[in-house]
Amino acid sequence: MDKLNWAILQELQKNARISFSEVGRKVGLTSPAVAERVRKMEDSGVIESYKVNLAHQKTGYQLRAIITLRAFTGRLKAFLETVKTYKEVVNCYRITGNENIIMEVILKDQVHLEKLIDKLITYGETRTHIVLSDVIKDAPIVSNVE
Incomplete structure (x- = not known):
């Protein structure tokens, strides 16, 4: 886990539906680079799931x-x-x-x-x-x- 992965995780926690290109703009990576990092975090179990928060x-x-x-x-x-x-x-x-x-x-x-x-x-x-x-x-x- 490096600083970029932490930054990606923070953006996904704010909005799990955010596009990879938007995450990339916020953390300074290309969309494919963000997608690859997210996939690796999913595969390793760092990201377990995505949820809907209900009112x-x-x-x-x-x-x-x-x-x-x-x-x-x-x-x-x-x-x-x-x-x-x-x-x-x-x-x-x-x-x-x-x-x-x-x-x-x-x-x-x-x-x-x-x-x-x-x-x-x-x-x-x-x-x-x-x-x-x-x-x-x-x-x-x-x-x-x-």
């Missing part, structure tokens, strides 16, 4: 929450398999500390949240935090830290 509130899902789970003894493994089937869970991380899991969930309303919590409490103790707003939105996931 969930405009799709009828008005509530976003962060839920932590402290799994009951012997229930973590079962939870790790089951959580993959919960469509409400958009991000789920296994973490250190008092809780085992932290999840970001998108829900229609409080009733939907209650139903999800009812499922989760069979695996452990939960704590729910309602998201009021984004403080940092669409920040680059990676940057050159050198």
Whole structure:
């Protein structure tokens, strides 16, 4: 990973649909050179995928929450398999500390949240935090830290 690859990644994180020629103009490379570098980063696994970020509130899902789970003894493994089937869970991380899991969930309303919590409490103790707003939105996931 050199400085040009980092610059390309930063442009793609801002807009994954940007053309290679536009990226090239911004980082000082030709379109074919950018395409080749992107292909190599895809092939090596540096770039895993391209995603669409939804405005969930405009799709009828008005509530976003962060839920932590402290799994009951012997229930973590079962939870790790089951959580993959919960469509409400958009991000789920296994973490250190008092809780085992932290999840970001998108829900229609409080009733939907209650139903999800009812499922989760069979695996452990939960704590729910309602998201009021984004403080940092669409920040680059990676940057050159050198």
